Amino acid sequence: MNTKKSIAVAICMGPLTLAQLATAGSDDLVVPAAPEAKQIGDYLKPVFDVRLRYEYRDQDGLESSNSITARARAGLMLKDLHGFSALVEAEGTVALLDDYNSGAAGARPFNPGQTAISDPENLEMNRVWAQYERNEWAIKAGRQRIIRNNAAFIGNVGWRQNEQTFDAAQLSYKAEAASISYVYADQVNRIFGKDAAGGAKEFEGDFHLIDGQFDSPIGKVGAYAYLMDVENVTKVGNNTVGAYNTFDLLSGKLYLEGAYQSQGNSNSFDYSSGYGHAHYTLSCEDTKQSFSFGLEYLEQAFVTPLATVHAFNGFADAFIGDRIGLSKNNDGTRSNNYEGLSDFYVKYTKKGLPYGLVGKAHAHYFLTDSFDNSYGWELDGVLVKKFNENFTGLIKAAYFFGDSRPDIAQITTDLSYTF
Template sequence: MRGLKMLLSASAVATTATPALAQDIMFKPIIEARLRYETVDQDGPLPLTSSRDADAVTMRMRAGGELSSGPFSFLAEAEGTLAIDESYNSGVNGKALYPIVPDPETVEVNRVQLQYKTKPLIVTVGRQRINLDDQRFVGSVAWRQNEQTFDAVRAEYMGVKNLKVDLTYAISARTIWGIDGGKFGAANRPTHIDGDNIFANISYKSKLGTLTGFAYLVDQDEPVAALLRNSSQTYGFRFAGAAPLAKKVKLSYLASYARQSDYAKNPVDYKADFVTAELGLEVASFKLTGGYELLGSDGDATGIAGGFAFQTPFATLHKFNGWADKFLTTPGTGIQNYYGGIAYTVPKLGKMGPLVASFIYHRFSSDRLSIHYGDEYNAQVTLKIDKHLSALVKYADYDRKGIASFAGDADTRKFWAQIDYAL
């Protein structure tokens, strides 16, 4: 009888322990979908026999999940893009008579990572998404259907109050060009860019804002236009913050400076500066923004006729220098971007919201030789439909001034309509 009681007691312990163990392992599904229409109307430099506009209807799906137990987690996510209407040059599909819409058909492992996470320390190993600061130097290029991820080891330390140390060593960038990267002569659009890259950020948060010092050492194996010119070392700082001026009135500010030079295998000897300054004023539902950005040029760069300029190959470039994407590669004479914008937010629209409407104007000129490249007008409306759905319409109009000053310098108009779903 005593033995039977002991057996029943052991059975009860096992029964209560099993649910506790099951509760300790959590699963979070990842399901995201995006349907987008993009059209591009671009004047030369297309072939003279072609007057085609690009029309792209693409669907992007991401699916996966994250298993977590205590401080440890494992995440795996697949990504695929389908071209429903492929009347466009994806950059790797060989349809050179159309303007480029860089959303190629692809299927890939987007992320697969192991992570250790506690309050003072996060360590992530594997293929991962990395967005640093405002993504001006390192980002995931989330605007494109196939995002950029990195094969990397990343450590984030927050063990000292108001201080964060963020260090990454990346051996490969998985680009937006997908599984067909490099095809049809697109050698400068590879599936992945291998190398030895170090991203280092140290930031301190105060009442006035966050001061960040950074160092980005980019050592790429793959050449660009027969030269390893994207291998570079960049050192700089960034300060960003906001301060209330009155009820429903807030001032925001941003200032950043960096110095870039050749590094590792880059045969081009150059030095160039980066400067940005921005002010924003929020008054109730309105926000006004004005700023200036410089990506400088070295006219004495060795081996490069016309000079060589500051480059940010791992940035989320669509966020900066206009949505028409005319300056994804900085021209040899550099860029000066003067810009101003206004945005209006409607917090609620029935059961939907917020709705945000914005307009931005850019004036682009060179750092050297006093070239006025052109002007650009950007407009966008976004609407949060419910907790899973959001919608967007967007327009960009780049108006070239004078003769073409760099590859792709042409009058360009783009329009997007998009629906996003996230679980």
Template sequence: MKAFPAVMLSVLPFCFSPSLIANELSTALKQSNVSAQFRYRLEYVEQDNALDDAIASTLRSRLSVNTGKAYGFSALLQVDNVSLLGNDNYNSSVNAKTHYSVVADPKGTDINQALLRYQNDNGTTLSAGRQLVNHLNQRFLGGVGWRQNEQTLDGYRLQQQFSDSVSAELGHYHNVNRVFGPKGAAADQHGSFNTALLQWQPNTAHQLAGFAYDFDFDNWAVRSSRTYGVDYQGKLASGPKLSWQLALAKQDDAHNAPLSFSHHYHRFSLSWALDNLTLQAGQERLAGDGQSAFQTPLATLHAFSGFADMFLNTPDNGLRDNWLEAKTKLNDVALSLAYHRFDSDLGSAKYGDEWSASAGYNLNKQLSALLKLAHYQADTLAVDTTKVWLMLSYQL
């Protein structure tokens, strides 16, 4: 046994000899890639209030550098620039044009992601730095990819793949880079944000996940909370092409939250896929007690409760969103049409209704186009709102 250290010392120089290191770095360099993506969007907002109609014409240019692996280590650097093409007749949240309706796409240049990653053959991945984190359907944690400036987190993430069917993830982050950046009072949210996700897929027809989020905001105490929940997605193995999702969660006040609360959440949807048509019906409930409500401040909110984004903050009386949606494809154009009815969770107030539609088409592998429309008709919450988007995306 005494000879073991001496043997190891004699072997180490060969394991990390200059030639082997140079070969490892050369392989990593060959595996590295640089990509660019451009996304132009024209957004129009009309509201039945004193604000002027908004028109935002913006271009997001993204440059990404991914390195190959050397001894399990790799890196990612991603830089975004949001520029104005034409006028800026909209309230970007930082341009002081408050007489216009809001389109939360400020101009500027920012580091979207910058991280160092380690991966081994045992299914372990450790990431440190600024990174994009998307959990499940992004209802509780996501990158808000719809906005031109994406939401990313600064911190550490440990991911472990135990088997083909079981994986886990733990994260600790100290800063949220929000969509209102890169400058301005709302560009960042500092604090301590702990996340946990456990996923199990026993077979191709069923997926089960458990999640936990502990958010401690330094300067946004009203959103400090702890949330625990489960998410189940399933489908029939044979017969009609029926699939469903059921999510349940509980949220309590935590840390420096100014109010004491305990709120529940559920989401249930049922989808039926026909030959060239998919129909979906569902309900989502975010409970409220009149003083506070279930909130998801770090979610990809545009993907939920209608395209018009009328419920980025859950009203204190809570929210019940009942929806119907149809999707189809016509001559390679992906079409969707959805109807939402929004009601309070506490009491019986009807907030309003929304119709939303989209049409997407891939011109080729690099260029795609998207047209979206949303009309919210108010009853007791906010005002009538119409939004229209035209977007072109090009990937080099």
């Protein structure tokens, strides 16, 4: 090909600089290949996970319970398409062994004389949402999973088979060193499923959830305001504002959090209450272990109805009804000798155990908010085995030794597969 022909080809291919035209030759001009056509798999992604679980739970004064449940979630995600994405996901739980109490009237099985294991049979749409993202901003609407900070106030209760979700619209901004979000929800779909009665099925009302955090010279700082008017279970409605800070101290990290809460329903009782949480964690990378000790404090009236409560105050869930607020009477008093909670705890984690296991051991000592009466203490242990990136096994055991409350024993083992 001579130079004139080369220049003609170059012009057809697109604009070149004068220097490129001047030096154009047969070795310099390569016609680019046509871009590959997008396949349907570039836009759509299947979502699937399944968990098979056996759980034993015994509480003094009740018959023990045994459950074998299988939970599956399956759906389809539209990946980023010019800023748009979407998800449709169904969730189903079946009881292969139903010798237990699901803990909510209407849900199956419901055997009030047995200890509660809150994994009822259920079939429902778990998540259905659409999202648009542009630069640092995103807006998302529909039934969605929402988790904030450490899930002490807003979470999805991921430990249970049926997930907690929010029918909500969310506006968020996320930059490298700061983020802020606002959520409005009118319904929270609880873990007891669509067949449960009343407030066990869902919380209805107006939920305004505001969160922000940023990196500062003293570590990560966050603040939140959760304003919840719950129409169908008025005793759990509340307005909560708080802040937290995580920063380096010596060779570890110190976490500090404080919150103030008042009643959130105009037709409910009036109260104000406080919350505090402090813990220090030391990680030893060379020996693959970490130590943590702390105190979580809730005054008597303080409640966290939308939290992932199982992650706090021991795996035996001895205080789950108190923390959610279901032990409150309509006048604000408590129905089961609950006088607030002071949870002193120590936690130890060890990675790299034989057979690739990760081990965890926790100890709790529980007092009232005035520190003058003991509820009891608890020991927890967990072993986790990750077989590959999709397949994980777990064994978890907990025992609550009650002083003013009944003893509780719990053992859980499960296998989960995520695609």
